[in-house]
Amino acid sequence: KQEVTQIPAALSVPEGENLVLNCSFTDSAIYNLQWFRQDPGKGLTSLLLIQSSQREQTSGRLNASLDKSSGRSTLYIAASQPGDSATYLCALDNYGQNFVFGPGTRLSVLP
Amino acid sequence: GAVVSQHPSRVICKSGTSVKIECRSLDFQATTMFWYRQFPKKSLMLMATSNEGSKATYEQGVEKDKFLINHASLTLSTLTVTSAHPEDSSFYICSAWDRLLGYTFGSGTRLTVV
Numbered sequence: 001k002q003e004v005t006q007i008p009a010a011l012s013v014p015e016g017e018n019l020v021l022n023c024s025f026t027d028s029a030i031y032n033l034q035w036f037r038q039d040p041g042k043g044l045t046s047l048l049l050i051q052s053s054q055r056e057q058t059s060g061r062l063n064a065s066l067d068k069s070s071g072r073s074t075l076y077i078a079a080s081q082p083g084d085s086a087t088y089l090c091a092l093d094n095y096g097q098n099f100v101f102g103p104g105t106r107l108s109v110l111p
Numbered sequence: 112g113a114v115v116s117q118h119p120s121r122v123i124c125k126s127g128t129s130v131k132i133e134c135r136s137l138d139f140q141a142t143t144m145f146w147y148r149q150f151p152k153k154s155l156m157l158m159a160t161s162n163e164g165s166k167a168t169y170e171q172g173v174e175k176d177k178f179l180i181n182h183a184s185l186t187l188s189t190l191t192v193t194s195a196h197p198e199d200s201s202f203y204i205c206s207a208w209d210r211l212l213g214y215t216f217g218s219g220t221r222l223t224v225v
Contacts, residue, residue, distance in 0.1 A: 032213075043117075043204060043218035089154060099145065099206065099214055103154040 002027045002092055004102035012108040013080055021075040021105045023090035028068040031095035035064050035075050038087045038104070047088075048075070080109045113139050115207045117217025124195055124224055132190045132220045134205030140185035141207030145214075146178075149202040158203075161188055195224040 003026045013019055023033075032051045036044040048057045048064040050073070056065040063076040073090055087104045094100070114137045124130050134144060143162050147155040159175075161167040161182035169175045177199075179191040188207075192199050204219040 034214075041202070041221060044216045046216075049213075093214065098157055098160070100157075101147075101154045106152075 002030075002094070002098075002100045004090060004092060004100050006088075006090060006102040006105050008105055009103065010106040010108075012110065014110050015080060015082060017080050017109075018076070018078050019080055019107070021077070021088050021090075021107070023073040023075070023102055025071045025073075025092055025100075025102075027092075028071055029094075030068070031093045033064075033066055033073050034091050034093060035062075035073075036089040036091060038089060040087075044089070077107075080107075082109045082111045084109050113137075113207075113209070113212045113215040115141075115205065115215045115217040117205055117220055119220060120218060121221045122223070124222070126196055126224055127194055129191055129193045130195055130222060132192075132203055132205075132222075134188045134190070134207065134217050136186045136207040136209075136215070139207075139209050139212055139215075141188075141209055141215075142185070143208040144182055144188040145206040145208065146180060146188075146190050147204045147206065149204065149219075155204060158190075192222065195222070197224045200224045 005024045007022045034049045035047045050057050050066040061078040066073045087106045089104045091101045116135045118133045146158045149155045158173045159167045159169045163185045167180035182188040200223050205217040
């Protein structure tokens with residue numbers, strides 16, 4: 001059974017800092033890995049999707065990497081802004097069978 | 112891109128009543144739909160998987176008689192919380208899956224049972 005963990009559980013940083021969020025998973029037989037953002041009481045916003053054959057994806061200030069052999073993914077946020085404050089979830093896609101979410105990292109970027 | 116409409120976004124109901132949440136894929140046909148529940152400050156937990164025209168498959172620990180899922184068409188799935196109690200208060204979110212589009216999530220429903 002796929003298990004996903006995220007470290008740290010919560011993070012508070014001053015504006016402008018670069019930061020890294022970590023995601024670990026137990027089963028490397030995945031179709032893809034996705035990073036989401038969730039604002040309080042809201043739904044999910046997809047940030048980046050990495051196919052199992054890829055090693056990283058970039059979008060603006062965000063960069064996500066994937067290392068299937070070690071069961072790890074990282075989300076790098078450059079020059080953080082207060083608007084980046086949210087919960088970040090990583091999730092593993094087993095191709096239409098299920099979508100397993102990590103517990104999330106709650107990020108607060110202080111102005 | 113693909114859009115999944117989930118309605119209502121918020122609902123408050125009295126204890127003992129039933130509440131229906133709709134999840135509709137607007138511009139594609141969803142082979143499979145998933146329902147998730149999220150407790151405060153927790154991650155999303157899969158409740159059930161439904162395929163059009165067949166009975167939903169529930170995850171262990173989820174009461175199928177309490178959380179009724181209907182997937183009558185390729186574009187609509189509904190979750191009915193029957194005889195709701197305060198402990199059912201939660202954030203519910205659906206996801207529609209298509210083999211070409213992958214997963215598309217609804218915007219979620221905040222249920223409060225008073």
